[in-house]
Amino acid sequence: MRPALVVHGGAWDIPGVAVDACRAGCRRALEAGHRVLDAGGAAMDAVEAAIVVLEEDPVFDAGFGSHLNLRGRVQLDAILMEGETLNAGAVAAVERVRNPIRLARRVLEASRHVLLVGEGAEEFAREQGMPLCRPEELVTESQRAAWQVCREAGHDSAAHFAREHGTVGAVAIDVAGRIAAGTSTGGTCCKYPGRVGDSPLIGCGCYADNEAGGAASTGWGEAIMKIVMAKTAIDWLREGHEPQEVADRAIRLLRERVEGTGGLILVDRQGRIGASFSTPHMAHGYRNANGEFVVFP
Ligand code: GLY
Numbered sequence: 001m002r003p004a005l006v007v008h009g010g011a012w013d014i015p016g017v018a019v020d021a022c023r024a025g026c027r028r029a030l031e032a033g034h035r036v037l038d039a040g041g042a043a044m045d046a047v048e049a050a051i052v053v054l055e056e057d058p059v060f061d062a063g064f065g066s067h068l069n070l071r072g073r074v075q076l077d078a079i080l081m082e083g084e085t086l087n088a089g090a091v092a093a094v095e096r097v098r099n100p101i102r103l104a105r106r107v108l109e110a111s112r113h114v115l116l117v118g119e120g121a122e123e124f125a126r127e128q129g130m131p132l133c134r135p136e137e138l139v140t141e142s143q144r145a146a147w148q149v150c151r152e153a154g155h156d157s158a159a160h161f162a163r164e165h166g167t168v169g170a171v172a173i174d175v176a177g178r179i180a181a182g183t184s185t186g187g188t189c190c191k192y193p194g195r196v197g198d199s200p201l202i203g204c205g206c207y208a209d210n211e212a213g214g215a216a217s218t219g220w221g222e223a224i225m226k227i228v229m230a231k232t233a234i235d236w237l238r239e240g241h242e243p244q245e246v247a248d249r250a251i252r253l254l255r256e257r258v259e260g261t262g263g264l265i266l267v268d269r270q271g272r273i274g275a276s277f278s279t280p281h282m283a284h285g286y287r288n289a290n291g292e293f294v295v296f297p
Contacts, residue, residue, distance in 0.1 A: 003037035004271035009283035010166035011263030022283035043172040043180035054168035061166030066186020083179030083208035090200035169216030181206035181214035197221020203231030212238035219262015243274030
């Protein structure tokens, strides 16, 4: 079958100055993922490749350049899920891992567990021979400055506005019909240390099942968790609903049932794409039937 990939860089109120960078980041992620898929590679590899690009890009809230927590540190969460086996690997609250999606994959493939957090996750990374970075290496000057502004405003919610959601994600189906989904995030701006949102949780941050499709969420994690958004959407795909209808319905449920904001990207088992969001923008992109990348801020 024809492979497909959809990526996102978060549903948020993207300021004008960041629009071009978000577009360029999504495009680079699509290029990286499609390089894998077009060579006959696996959906898991494509999702990982796309998310590594997004984690490395400081315009997004994942990996390098993530929001700082109340203590002024970056704490990262990520998940990767394989639709063939329903296996998943996830990490949460790691501070020394530059590409948590890579560590999530190691958890999936080389551990007996699904989710490792904090020091244990970092110890596992060391055991797996993955390089650890210093926590300061994940902090950009602009995020440090934004954190200072929040701190001086007493962490008033207005200071966080428009900077809460820049999580990244990707969903792919490969030539063999295998589906994978992944998500990576620095979480919310000035979050409480140890706070974990939807992103690294199966069914919340992402879900993938070859029998139905794959989905990745972004937005306000405390609300997304309550409706288990990615799995809910996949259940609707399984019932035979169209991907765009499913994405719209999930975002409506998020808004109406739990007053949440956010976005969702989807690929169904035929490679059809859906994307929906309730924020002013969602940085996201995919390749259309003509082989052109379609990238929206
Ligand atoms: N959706 C990302 C988070 O709430 O952490």
